[in-house]
Amino acid sequence: MVANPILYIALPLFTAFLVPLLAKLWKPLVRIIPGLVLAYLAVMSVVLMQQVGPDKPIITMIAGWKAPWGINLVFTSFSGFIASLISILAFFIWLYSFKFKKVEFDDAQKYFILFMLLTAGSIGVVLTGDIFNMFVFVEITSLSAYALTAFYKGRDGAEAAFKFLLIGSFSSIMLLLGITILYAYTGTLNMAQLAMLMPQVPMHAKIVSFLLFFVALGIEAEMFPLNGWAPDAYSQAPGPIAASFAGILAKAGIYALIRVSYTIFDLGNDGGFELLLVMGLITMVVSELVAMRQENLRRMLAYSSMGQMGLIMIAFGLGTKEGIYAGLFIMFNHAVIKSLLFLASAYLVYYTSRKKISDLDGFGKLLPLTSLLFGLGAFAIVGLPPFSGFWSKLSLLIATADNHMEFVLATILAVSVIEIIYYFRVLGRLYFRKANTEIKVRKPTWNSVVTMISLAIVIIAVGLHPDLITGLLHNAANTLADKAGYIQKIIPDLFSQTLN
Amino acid sequence: MNQILTYSVYGAAILTMLIGIFAILTKKNLIKIVIGMSIMDSGFNLLLIALGYIKGGTAPIFSPAVEGKDVIMVDPVPQALVLTAIVIGFGVTAVALSLVIRLYRKHNTIKIDEIKTLRW
Numbered sequence: 001m002v003a004n005p006i007l008y009i010a011l012p013l014f015t016a017f018l019v020p021l022l023a024k025l026w027k028p029l030v031r032i033i034p035g036l037v038l039a040y041l042a043v044m045s046v047v048l049m050q051q052v053g054p055d056k057p058i059i060t061m062i063a064g065w066k067a068p069w070g071i072n073l074v075f076t077s078f079s080g081f082i083a084s085l086i087s088i089l090a091f092f093i094w095l096y097s098f099k100f101k102k103v104e105f106d107d108a109q110k111y112f113i114l115f116m117l118l119t120a121g122s123i124g125v126v127l128t129g130d131i132f133n134m135f136v137f138v139e140i141t142s143l144s145a146y147a148l149t150a151f152y153k154g155r156d157g158a159e160a161a162f163k164f165l166l167i168g169s170f171s172s173i174m175l176l177l178g179i180t181i182l183y184a185y186t187g188t189l190n191m192a193q194l195a196m197l198m199p200q201v202p203m204h205a206k207i208v209s210f211l212l213f214f215v216a217l218g219i220e221a222e223m224f225p226l227n228g229w230a231p232d233a234y235s236q237a238p239g240p241i242a243a244s245f246a247g248i249l250a251k252a253g254i255y256a257l258i259r260v261s262y263t264i265f266d267l268g269n270d271g272g273f274e275l276l277l278v279m280g281l282i283t284m285v286v287s288e289l290v291a292m293r294q295e296n297l298r299r300m301l302a303y304s305s306m307g308q309m310g311l312i313m314i315a316f317g318l319g320t321k322e323g324i325y326a327g328l329f330i331m332f333n334h335a336v337i338k339s340l341l342f343l344a345s346a347y348l349v350y351y352t353s354r355k356k357i358s359d360l361d362g363f364g365k366l367l368p369l370t371s372l373l374f375g376l377g378a379f380a381i382v383g384l385p386p387f388s389g390f391w392s393k394l395s396l397l398i399a400t401a402d403n404h405m406e407f408v409l410a411t412i413l414a415v416s417v418i419e420i421i422y423y424f425r426v427l428g429r430l431y432f433r434k435a436n437t438e439i440k441v442r443k444p445t446w447n448s449v450v451t452m453i454s455l456a457i458v459i460i461a462v463g464l465h466p467d468l469i470t471g472l473l474h475n476a477a478n479t480l481a482d483k484a485g486y487i488q489k490i491i492p493d494l495f496s497q498t499l500n
Numbered sequence: 501m502n503q504i505l506t507y508s509v510y511g512a513a514i515l516t517m518l519i520g521i522f523a524i525l526t527k528k529n530l531i532k533i534v535i536g537m538s539i540m541d542s543g544f545n546l547l548l549i550a551l552g553y554i555k556g557g558t559a560p561i562f563s564p565a566v567e568g569k570d571v572i573m574v575d576p577v578p579q580a581l582v583l584t585a586i587v588i589g590f591g592v593t594a595v596a597l598s599l600v601i602r603l604y605r606k607h608n609t610i611k612i613d614e615i616k617t618l619r620w
Binding site: 132136139143146147150153158159161162165166168169170172173176177179180183184189 | 530548596
């Protein structure tokens with residue numbers, strides 16, 4: 001089997017543009033080919049994750065230029081973990097949407113092209129070792145996300161997409177300005193060399209450039225108050241796309257934020273981590289409070305998703321290895337559980353155009369399996385044992401206690417109570433109310449049932465045996481914390497020169 | 501004098517960006533907002549090109565005319581970046597305009613304050 005990190009980007013991009021041509025031969029190929037490609041990537045992730053270790057990252061040169069000059073892809077235990085998570089989740093979302101728009105061929109074709117572009121862009125953000133290349137991938141991801149948000153003509157998709165685009169264009173200009181400042185002071189775009197030369201950059205330039213990066217990537221990572229686009233985009237996009245915004249797009253955004261603040265700037269002692277922590281705290285508290293007041297199920301899930309992103313930022317803002325470990329665990333859980341919730345909710349609100357929570361009365365009897373899976377997801381995301389969400393929240397609480405941040409710990413616990421209230425309000429409607437007899441329900445197709453059950457199995461399996469992934473998470477956390485190792489592996493020649 | 505000229509290039513680029521941002525924030529017409537985004541991008545591109553300029557430099561191409569001679573070349577990296585940024589800006593503008601067309605067909609207006617669903 002050919003396993004090379006470059007295929008993560010090349011294959012989905014190639015497929016996205018090949019699909020319209022293949023569709024001329026046989027229309028179902030539009031659905032089948034992306035699935036085969038994503039399955040290949042998922043298998044490749046498993047193979048590569050076994051080859052990679054904390055001391056031996058897989059580094060690929062592109063176009064034969066060595067690291068500081070050419071663009072390189074860096075598959076370490078950390079970036080590889082996120083890339084694998086994204087590609088496996090993308091496969092599940094493909095499986096779920098296999099029968100999407102069975103009748104309207106044109107719509108299905110657009111959907112699969114854009115979905116492949118979204119996947120390619122997000123994995124590109126994660127794997128690239130060049131900061132300008134990262135910007136290009138962020139833009140590929142955002143452009144396909146705008147188009148996917150505006151997918152349905154009947155809903156308010158265009159409005160949501162325009163808001164998203166407006167804030168996204170600010171994000172891209174700030175990202176470029178940050179890159180320009182760094183380039184002006186160091187003369188390089190390679191992340192490892194930037195990290196190495198960072199002590200030479202004057203403090204004021206460092207701070208301005210860091211803040212530009214922070215705001216720009218904070219928009220992608222759904223940080224408050226830059227997340228105005230998220231609730232609209234989540235609620236107007238098709239169901240599987242809402243799941244991939246939570247599981248793929250936001251993961252790439254938070255990865256970029258972490259990579260920039262940990263590896264490139266390394267402002268840990270100068271307040272960089274505190275900024276991340278405080279912003280995460282504000283994001284979490286505000287989002288969860290707003291989520292409680294939502295009438296619309298999708299918007300509620302979107303705000304809950306932002307709250308989880310806040311939790312991830314808190315974990316990484318601690319700056320310790322335990323914090324990184326907890327952050328990665330929450331990232332994994334959020335990707336799996338929130339996807340399950342979005343995918344299940346798509347069937348719960350299938351025929352109600354306003355997607356209100358109050359329309360869900362008695363769905364536990366009408367759609368027993370979907371409701372059960374939604375309930376399982378809700379239990380897991382608020383962090384009840386024996387589901388995987390419990391372990392991630394526990395590890396975060398332990399990490400904050402080790403740092404003697406009792407205030408943060410208390411806030412996280414208080415917010416968890418709010419989370420329980422609004423999720424259980426939905427569950428109460430699903431199970432303890434009488435159903436409206438005239439309501440139309442849509443039975444889930446076999447492929448979406450398979451997808452949702454597989455995600456549920458992952459949640460329960462990790463919940464019962466957290467050892468399944470803790471090894472991977474520890475490796476990833478160690479790799480991210482080892483900044484000198486990162487520089488040394490990518491540009492060994494330059495690194496040894498500076499030591500002498 | 502030379503100093504002033506050098507800095508005025510940066511100043512002009514930043515001013516162009518500010519004009520674009522001003523248009524995005526204050527204009528009510530969706531098309532004008534898209535134009536503002538485009539102006540903002542152009543201002544940024546100017547800034548980047550100005551940063552890469554070296555006084556008296558030529559185009560960074562190795563041709564027989566310059567080979568072996570002692571010539572100064574401008575930094576090629578910002579030019580490559582700007583080329584990429586222009587292409588991306590074009591893509592964003594195209595998507596934005598197609599969204600404006602969708603909005604106009606649905607609401608029959610391109611005034612941002614008359615489209616209620618567009619408010620934050």
